[in-house]
Each structure stands twice: as structure tokens, then as C-alpha cells.
Amino acid sequence: MKKIRKLAILTGGGDCPGLNAVIRAVVHTAQRQFGIKVCGIMDGYSGLINKNVCQLELSDVSGILPRGGTILGTSNRDNPFKYAAESQSAPAEFQDVSNQALKTIEYNEIDVLLTVGGDGTQSIAQKFFEKYQLPIIGIPKTIDNDLNGTDVTFGFDTALNIATTAIDKLHSTAEAHHRVMVIEVMGRYAGWIALQSGMAGGGDVILIPEIPFKMDKICAKIHDRQKMGKRFSLVVVAEGARAEGGQVVVARQVQDGSDSIRLGGIAAQVGKQIEDMTGIESRFTILGHVQRGGSPSPFDRILATRFGYHAVEAALKGKFGSMVGLRGTEIKTTLIRDAIAVPRRIDPESDLVKTAKAVSTSFGF
Numbered sequence: 001m002k003k004i005r006k007l008a009i010l011t012g013g014g015d016c017p018g019l020n021a022v023i024r025a026v027v028h029t030a031q032r033q034f035g036i037k038v039c040g041i042m043d044g045y046s047g048l049i050n051k052n053v054c055q056l057e058l059s060d061v062s063g064i065l066p067r068g069g070t071i072l073g074t075s076n077r078d079n080p081f082k083y084a085a086e087s088q089s090a091p092a093e094f095q096d097v098s099n100q101a102l103k104t105i106e107y108n109e110i111d112v113l114l115t116v117g118g119d120g121t122q123s124i125a126q127k128f129f130e131k132y133q134l135p136i137i138g139i140p141k142t143i144d145n146d147l148n149g150t151d152v153t154f155g156f157d158t159a160l161n162i163a164t165t166a167i168d169k170l171h172s173t174a175e176a177h178h179r180v181m182v183i184e185v186m187g188r189y190a191g192w193i194a195l196q197s198g199m200a201g202g203g204d205v206i207l208i209p210e211i212p213f214k215m216d217k218i219c220a221k222i223h224d225r226q227k228m229g230k231r232f233s234l235v236v237v238a239e240g241a242r243a244e245g246g247q248v249v250v251a252r253q254v255q256d257g258s259d260s261i262r263l264g265g266i267a268a269q270v271g272k273q274i275e276d277m278t279g280i281e282s283r284f285t286i287l288g289h290v291q292r293g294g295s296p297s298p299f300d301r302i303l304a305t306r307f308g309y310h311a312v313e314a315a316l317k318g319k320f321g322s323m324v325g326l327r328g329t330e331i332k333t334t335l336i337r338d339a340i341a342v343p344r345r346i347d348p349e350s351d352l353v354k355t356a357k358a359v360s361t362s363f364g365f
Ligand code: F6P
Pocket: 014, 076, 118, 142, 143, 144, 186, 187, 188, 239, 262, 263, 292
């Protein structure tokens, strides 16, 4: 195997807390332990396309462990295999500029590329691996927690904490005004943030994409609570949830070569229908990008640090085309191909769902 002299790292897709922690871990492990240079690709795959690369020294990663965002920048639009040409025309014209991205790798004498991202970023990584045999190691991140090959992605725990804190705050105002509060959380087509923050925050109704809901069941739950003297209710809804036989609510379409749909707005619909059907005053809150911002939780800092260290080790062992992940208490590798084959979603028969039901949570069906 070719001796590894230089690693490159990029952060792709939507940002999440813990990205800086992983960059720091990679630079420390590579430089201090193995004397390998590290460079950063700016703004995700955009940096590869546009030759935007920087050297990363220990001094560049000093003090970044607790910082949100990513010092390298990110992008969830620039897929080198389906790149939207610079034009205002709609629909966008897409081109394959992967060869141009490869030239940046060659010019900078990069031996291994570490791709930190969710399914979109890892799908692109897999294409580079298959088409050009580019030595790639994936590192899973996303607040959505919807990637296979790992029990959990970093970023999720911080988002979960933020969502739970928000539910706690809505609890007191809901109770004071005898209202129904509907809170919409992110997660795309997986309900992990909604389910877990709803359980942690004591949501009375939790609506997730994996279990299509019926409005009359939601209202029945709210009425039951009224009969028990509980004059307020909390409804936690995932942005990708939908009524039985209905469609997801799309907030906007973007020029994204991986997924052009941006979800959002289901909380407004659910809140209005609850008010119309029960006569109980309702309000809705869309938590939005607050869930991706700020300092990572200690869990995410540690997980990201472990992923960074193990990704460098995996590179040195030549485990290209694989992704590090948490399995139980250990960090193991999985083929990226397997990790992205299907999204990781909630099993409606899982212990988590059964437990939530046991403590009187309604899933609206
Ligand atoms: O994948 C992370 C995520 O925050 C999703 O939960 C959400 O649907 C999406 O990204 C939002 O994307 P954008 O930042 O482009 O609005």
C-alpha cells in the first residue's frame, strides 16, 4: 500500500455541532501520532470543484472543540456528479464535474480523503470510490440520525438537547394559557429527534414520518386529557410527518443535486386543524436551524473525537470505502455502500415506541 503522507478532510451537507471537534481530532491524531500532514477542503465538495484547499496545522484547530459550525465551511448543494451550472435558469442544468474535483486531489497530493457528512455526502464519497478508486474514509454526522452503519451520528445528541429544552419552555406557557402547543422539529424523513425529544419533554402526542397520523386520533387524545383536568397539551411533530394518505409538507425546493426538497410547515397545519376540530386555542412553533447551532454537547464532542481518531487509524489500515461508526460502546467500520443503502428510520415496533405508548403518548393513529 502507498505510504500516506497527506490526508484531506471535508465537511459536507447541513452543518451540525461536533464538526470542529472531529477536524481537531483528525489533525491531532494524524500530525502528532503519525506525522501525517492534513489539509482542509473548504465548503464541502465545492472546495474540491473550485480548488479551495488549506493546510491545517495544530494551531488552526486550537480552541475549536466547543465551537459549533465548521471552520472549513460546508455546502449541501455542490454535488460534483450533479453540479448545478452557474445560472439563474430554472430548472437548473446539472453537469458531472467530478473529474475537475479529482484534479484538485491530485494537484494537492492528497493520499486519503475523509468525508464528514450524512447520506448525501457519503453517497458522493461512494461514487468517487467506485468511479476513481479514490481512497476515502467516511465519518458520519447529522442531527437527523438517519444514517446506517452507526448506532448514532454526532450532532444528534446536541439537537435532541435543544429540542427538549424548547419543549420544556413551551410546557409552562401551554399550561398557563390552557393551549395546545405544536412544536415542529427537524429530521427529514426520520423521526428520531421528534420521538426522543418528545419522550424526554413529556410530549402528549408525537408525530413521526414512520407512523402516518389521523387527526381524529390526535384530537381524541387532547379531549381525553381535558376530561382528566389537563387543559393543555403538547404535540411534537417531525417535519417529515404526514397524515395517513397525505403528503409531506414542502417548505421550498432548492438546487441541491442530492435532495432538492426542504421540508417544513406541518406544525401550522396540525395546529390549525386541532383548533378547528376541538375548539381549543392552539399555537405552533417551528424550531428550525436552532437545532443545528451552538456548542456541541459533551456526548457529541467525545463521539466526534473518537470518530476522528478512528478515521485516521482506518486510513492507515487501508480500509478505503468504509465509514467509522459507533457500535455499542466500540468504534467499528462499515462499508459506505452498506451504510447508505437504506436510511435509518424508526421501527414502529421498536422498544422506544412501545415505551412511549406505555407512558400514554399518542402517535396519532
Ligand atoms: O439534514 C439536516 C437538516 O437540518 C434537516 O433536518 C433539514 O430538513 C435540512 O437539513 C434543512 O436544510 P437547509 O439547511 O438546507 O435548510
